Amino acid sequence: MIARTPGKQGFPREARLLRRASYDQLLRNPEYVARVGGLRALVRENHRGHPRLGIMAPKRHLRRAVDRSRVKRLLRESFRTSVPADLGVDVVVGVTRDINSQSNKAVFRQLRQIWQRIQDRSCRSS
Template sequence: MFAEPKRTGKSGFVVLYRYNELEQPRLGLAISKKCARRAVDRNRLKRIVRESFRIHRERLPGVDIVVLCSHGATSHPNRRLFQALEQAWASIRNTACAAS
């Protein structure tokens, strides 16, 4: 996955993605201690990413996605993190539409 990914992301997250042979998207998370020191913060970020992915999964193309958090992501409110992920999902959709 990390060999030749495309990347997108804003305020709090970096989203790496690569097209797969499947019909549905797959999600991977890499939320490190370096990014969020406390377990409660890492778990909150993971919940936000999973929920956003669940909501947008039907509209995403067949891609493998890895979401990394960037430094300071824990200081952003949930709404801002959701918006950043929505922009990332839209970017992935737009790239897929342009490629096909």
């Protein structure tokens, strides 16, 4: 639910964590950590008024490029369609090797749980 032009289904630049410093800050000092199955999300408020996503799909957990690409594609699509556009958080999602053996449906289910936990947490702290 990221703001975008009508008819365009991409993942806009403003919805991504782009700099190493953004990742480092989140990895060192997350405000909240959500774990579900083979996914772990580190969350931090960003004061930008819209959510941003970073993905960590390391080669040591997902050996083949096609597997890493699949997981990234699923993460981006789930984030784009499930996270409210006005939720001001930065999220870095890391994956483990057991994610590769799961179906797309199972991964989406886990992601929905993570996004819901993040929304619930954000609503409580506001």
